[in-house]
Amino acid sequence: MRNGWTTRRGFVASGALGLLAPGLLPGSVAAAMETNENEVPFRLALASYTLRAFPLTETLAMTRRVGLKHICLKSFHLPLEASPEEIARVRKEVADAGIDLYAGGVINMAGEDDVNHAFDYAAAAGMRVIVASPDPELLPLLDRRIRETGIAVAIHNHGPGDKRFPTPESVYERVRPFDKRLGLCMDIGHSVRIGADPIADAERFADRLIDVHLKDIDQAGPAGKCVEAGRGIIDLPGFLRKLIEIRFSGMAAFEFEKDENDPLPGLAESVGYVNGVVDTLVSR
Template sequence: MNSKSTSRRHFLQHSLLGAAAVLTAPTLLSHTSAAFEQSTQPKQDRLKLGIAGYSFVHFKLDESLAMMKRMDVRYLCIKDFHLPFASSDAEIAAFHKKLADANVKGYAVGPIYTKTTQDIDKAFDYAKRVGVDLIVGIPEIKDLPYVSQKCKETNIRYAIHNHGPEDKIYPNATVIWNQIKNLDKHVGMCFDMGHNMRDGQDPLKDLLRYKDRIFDLHLKNVTSATAEGKTCELGRGVIDIPAFVKGLLKIKYTGSCSLEFEKDMKDPLAGLAESVGYFRGVLSAV
């Protein structure tokens, strides 16, 4: 067996232990060594693990938060099906209370698709009322100067999401970079590493190349580096996750690493939990 296979087996063993841990009832964890927890927890906290709200498109907020609590994942990118754009101040406050009760922080909103400058105004107003400083969005190319202007006015960052070869506007990180490199520094990208790979790009090289403008990350793996590639559990795809994690640590990435799991969206918990365990296993080992 070569060293790469040995390494992948090592990380998979960590992931299986982690997945089991996040799905085990607290009473069964009472005998876990305190020394083990103390030795691994700081390393696991070096990167902020979150969930992209779209992973929970088939679930109400309470159900989604219950899954996050079971996995001990504490950051959520907020989607409008959980908090509608027209929500009142009271509804927004109640939403944040639910998150706080589950030990979860809503750190951004989106992805939000916009077609006009009026749509962009609504997105920025929504982010301001929700109380976040990051919008994940998909604007029209013609509206990018307006997005840049709004970022300057509001001090809210805007992260453009790439969606792979099917996306004729923003298929990969390089296309986004070429559109934003001369715009306000508050305009960046939500780097979907899986879609980037599906478009024939190198996620690690692009992470290092565009690090200063990567504000958010959709953490995922895919079954192949082709348009036909599908989202899969983090440790089972073609992206070298340990190398990618090392890259995140190298650039001192401070944003969230939000899992977006699209393999089985009507029953995502097992796949998400496995991915959470794998990610934490990698962090504990590198």
């Protein structure tokens, strides 16, 4: 038992192993994984960095296979230097797969040209959110472009070694003077690696929480590595419960960094575990 919750085995049995059954169709996967939309304000998604070793077509197929309907594309799958024609082609391929291309990133921004290009890229792709790692002096420009385009920017905390935005708090303190659509992509793995508390931070910074990178890690501290959800030290049931309590309405995107060349089993296990937790939360 863990914090009074159903066993991890029960959560996994709720979906992960079934995702790998050879005869299971994508539509039935999605139906099996669906949660009560009235009770769960956020949606589960995929950060495509998870599938960085695979081309876009395979990435979309695997996203569907684990029952996820929303994706944040990293430049592996939609290069920042792509032509307008290439962006249009990718946008159509994602839509034809029945997947919502809600965001792009993480996109590094070192100067004004990077900011303007990122907004042009996101607008052409139909993205609603840019997940970013900008130089702090670019925040006024980001604020202006957000107001001009309506595209939100979620700054990603990268934990130990990140001199600009290591924690959610470091993001929050810098973006407070600006438009509320300039906010936070909370990476809960990096948060725990640097000693922050994702549950407390989700509540403290709820008004600027735009996006979440969902993962588990094997230990606190800089050496912490990604593991399957439920196998590590992060209190995922507590964190997911907090997202429901604060009525977080963005995306909680799986970023499964382990097993780069064979991530599907671990990703499927993680999706099944989280769906089991969420189903338990809304049925209590």
